[in-house]
Amino acid sequence: MKIFATLYVLFITISFSFLKQQTPLQESIQRGKEVYSDFCVTCHLENGEGIPSTFPPLAKSDYLLNNRNKSIKGLKYGQQGEIIVNGLIYNNSMPALGLEDEEIADVMNYILNSWENTSNKMVTPEEVSKITE
Amino acid sequence: MKKSVLYFYFFVVIHNLTFSQKTGNKIYTPKKNLYSPVLFVDKLQVPWGFTFLPDGSILITEKKGELILFKNDKKQKIGNIPEVYVRGQGGLLDVELHPNYKENGWIYMSFASPKGKEKGGHTAILRAKLKDTSLIEKEVLYKALPNTTKGQHFGSRIVFDSDNYLYFSIGERGARDINPQNIKRDGGKIYRLHDDGRIPKDNPFIGIDSAKTAIYSYGHRNPQGLAIHPKTGGIWNNEHGPKGGDEINIIKKGANYGWPMVTYGVNYSGSTITDKTEMQGTEQPIHYWVPSIAPSGMAFVTSDKYPEWKGNLLVGSLKFQYLERLVLKDNKVIYREKLIPNLGRVRAVKQAPDGFIYVAIEGKGIYKLIPNTKK
Numbered sequence: 001m002k003i004f005a006t007l008y009v010l011f012i013t014i015s016f017s018f019l020k021q022q023t024p025l026q027e028s029i030q031r032g033k034e035v036y037s038d039f040c041v042t043c044h045l046e047n048g049e050g051i052p053s054t055f056p057p058l059a060k061s062d063y064l065l066n067n068r069n070k071s072i073k074g075l076k077y078g079q080q081g082e083i084i085v086n087g088l089i090y091n092n093s094m095p096a097l098g099l100e101d102e103e104i105a106d107v108m109n110y111i112l113n114s115w116e117n118t119s120n121k122m123v124t125p126e127e128v129s130k131i132t133e
Numbered sequence: 134m135k136k137s138v139l140y141f142y143f144f145v146v147i148h149n150l151t152f153s154q155k156t157g158n159k160i161y162t163p164k165k166n167l168y169s170p171v172l173f174v175d176k177l178q179v180p181w182g183f184t185f186l187p188d189g190s191i192l193i194t195e196k197k198g199e200l201i202l203f204k205n206d207k208k209q210k211i212g213n214i215p216e217v218y219v220r221g222q223g224g225l226l227d228v229e230l231h232p233n234y235k236e237n238g239w240i241y242m243s244f245a246s247p248k249g250k251e252k253g254g255h256t257a258i259l260r261a262k263l264k265d266t267s268l269i270e271k272e273v274l275y276k277a278l279p280n281t282t283k284g285q286h287f288g289s290r291i292v293f294d295s296d297n298y299l300y301f302s303i304g305e306r307g308a309r310d311i312n313p314q315n316i317k318r319d320g321g322k323i324y325r326l327h328d329d330g331r332i333p334k335d336n337p338f339i340g341i342d343s344a345k346t347a348i349y350s351y352g353h354r355n356p357q358g359l360a361i362h363p364k365t366g367g368i369w370n371n372e373h374g375p376k377g378g379d380e381i382n383i384i385k386k387g388a389n390y391g392w393p394m395v396t397y398g399v400n401y402s403g404s405t406i407t408d409k410t411e412m413q414g415t416e417q418p419i420h421y422w423v424p425s426i427a428p429s430g431m432a433f434v435t436s437d438k439y440p441e442w443k444g445n446l447l448v449g450s451l452k453f454q455y456l457e458r459l460v461l462k463d464n465k466v467i468y469r470e471k472l473i474p475n476l477g478r479v480r481a482v483k484q485a486p487d488g489f490i491y492v493a494i495e496g497k498g499i500y501k502l503i504p505n506t507k508k
Contacts, residue, residue, distance in 0.1 A: 018247045018275070039221050040309060041401045042427075043452075054454060078197075080496065092477065093496035095179050095196055097284065098220030 025109060025122045032110025035103050039113075043094075048115045054092065056085040059115035068108075069131060072123070075104045077133045101128040158440075158492035159425055160457070162258030162467045167441060170473045170500035173491065174203050180493035182227035182243075182290075182430070187235055191499070192263075194242070196224035202266065203499075205334035212267040218245040218254030221284015227301075229291040231328060234366065238262040239328065243301055247278055253280035255319065256287045256303045260330075274330030275301075275347060277319035279507045283307035286320070286355040286373075290430070297365055298333065299326045300384075304355035309393040314350050316344045321392060323356065323370065323384055352390040352415060358431035358448060371428040371448055374398035375406060379425045380418035381446075383464065391415035397423060420459070420466040427452035430481035436488035438504065447472075447490065449479030456482060456492055476500070 022030070040058075044050050048059035058064055063085040064071050078096035083090060099107070102125040112119035145474040156194040174180075179196035186192060190204035194291040198217040202209045217225045223245025239260050246257035255277040286304025293299055305312040305321035313321025316338050324347040327333055331337040338344040358371035368384040376396025382390055395412045399405055413416060422428070429449040446459040453471075456479050460468035471493065473479075490502040 020230075037401070042285075046401045046403070051452070091496070093178055095224070096219065098218075098223070111423070 021024065025113075028106045028109040028122065029113055031103075032106035033114075034105040036110050038060070039097050039099065042108065048111060048117075053088055053090065056083065056088075056090045058111045059117065061085050061117075064111065065117060065119070068123075072104060072108060072131050073133070075107070076101075076128065078133060080086065101125040104128045119132055146300070156444035158469075160471050163369070163470055163472065166505060168413055168439065168472075168490075168502040169503055170476065172494065172498055173501040174208070174499040175497075177493070177495075177498045178199075178493050179224070180480055180499060182481050183223065183483065183491070183493055183499060184228050184230050184240075185483075185487075187486075189487070191491075192228050192240065193382065193493070193499070194228050194485050196227045198225045198244075200225065200228070200242075200268070202263075209266050211263065212279075213271070213272075214268055215242075215244060215257070215259055215271060216247060218247040220245070220282070220369065222256065223254055223256075223287050224283065226287060226289035227291045228378060229293065231260075232293050232295075232297055232453070240268075241274075241291050241299065241305055245287050246273075247280065248273075248276055249278055249280045251278075251280040253282035255280050255306065256289055256301075258291070258299075258301055258326075258330075260328075274299075274326060275324065277303050281306050281308070288353070288356050290312075290357055290359040290432055292359040292361055292368070294368065299328050300324065300349065300359060300368055301326075302353065302359055302372075304357075304373075305353070305392070309354070313354065313392045314389070314394065316341065316348055316351055317344055321351060321353045322348045323350045323353060323359075323368070349386060350384050350388045350390060352388075352392050352394075354392040354396075357429050359447075360431050360433055363435045363444075369431070369446075371431050373427060374425055376401050376403070376422070377423040377425055378394040379428050381420040381428075381459075381466070382416060382418050382449075385416065388416045389414060390418075396424065397421045419456050419464050426450040426457065428457075429479060430483070430493070432482045432484050432490070433482060434490065436484055436490070438488045439490065439502075446481050449482050449492065451478045451480070451495075454478050473500070473502075 043055040044058050050057035079094040082091045105123045105125045105128050108123040181194045181196045183193040193201040198496045200214050225244045226328040227243045229241045242259050245254040247254045258275040259273050261271040277484040283306050285307035288302035288304035297503050302323050312318050332346050339346050342479045356370045356372035360369050371381050375398040378396045395409045429451050434445045455474040456472040458470040459466050474493050477497050478495040484490050492500045
């Protein structure tokens, strides 16, 4: 009986500690949310909906979800020229934002896992660092 | 019969005019396009500011940190520019000439500068002279502190009044609860200096312990448009509100424009910042935009090249990508019109010494507005 009680308490403690602990991806998403509200929200808006034909959406964006490297590159070096997002043409420019590789990874993880977007593979600063102009 | 048509037309015009006074936030499309944009300087990314030299050449800032001289249809990069902190909305920003440029050669620039102890950057004002294709005699006249890595709200528009006072704006750097209402901190302010950087003896906060005495007015969010009213000489600004609540203000010495205690806007998330749109001791805007247009540069039209627009105010919209024409009466906006839509984000607008209006558009270049030939 004593053993059972001890085990029970131990089990509960461990389960709770697991519940509280965030995975590295969740932590990155959390930081990415801060970056987003500082650098991105004015154009792409709170729910990633953008403005049709002006600022492309990030929420359920085929461009973002199918062009991981190009999206990172756009964040790192700026985005210029025509792109098609969810069937609409966007021909605007987003200047390079001056973000560090870690911030780019964080904000990528945030936008890839918000507003019904999902991604299995976490973006890491190393991955960002390897992307060149 | 003809007469009755005319009467009817007259009635419609009067009706529209009367109606438009009540609906300051309705925007109209011109019935007839009197002027057309013609690309004058091509291939620019983010032309944040530009100004005309006496020989007709143009100095243009690229936000990413390039100063460009456009002369004889050719672009030339100017060397020896200051170190620029390119992050978020920061970079190389406005450029303006001293009113007596012909005699003294001073060029003024605003930019995000990393100078200082802390990581990050803040707005700086510099003057320098141009020798061949390089800046010389650089002097930093003002550097806001402390630096921050926040990406927002550098302000940075520069303007001179008729007494050669130098005015410039600095936004609140994404710290609305710390900066705009505190005159001992930089950011969220309009500043006034002598042309050599000295602080005028009659600036409003002189004598207040540890106040930033270059401040001329406070309680601003992010003013990116400044212009001198051609008749009154008054200083007009426009500033980005949050979601909704962009404003046009007439700047008074020592006045508080209320941010963030008073606003016509809300947070980007839609949540409320404050329910107050007015408060004693704060100035009311002469116009506010809901929804926000994201106003950038602005200019008054005084030139004879645009007789229909004389006395009007032009404001660039970053968000909706057009140039807005505002008709004013007794310091109120009575009519708004959408010009040159769909070309791109309008960053800056100026009436040049040649009398023509030039408009800088992101991703495109600088356009000149020319009259359509009469048919």
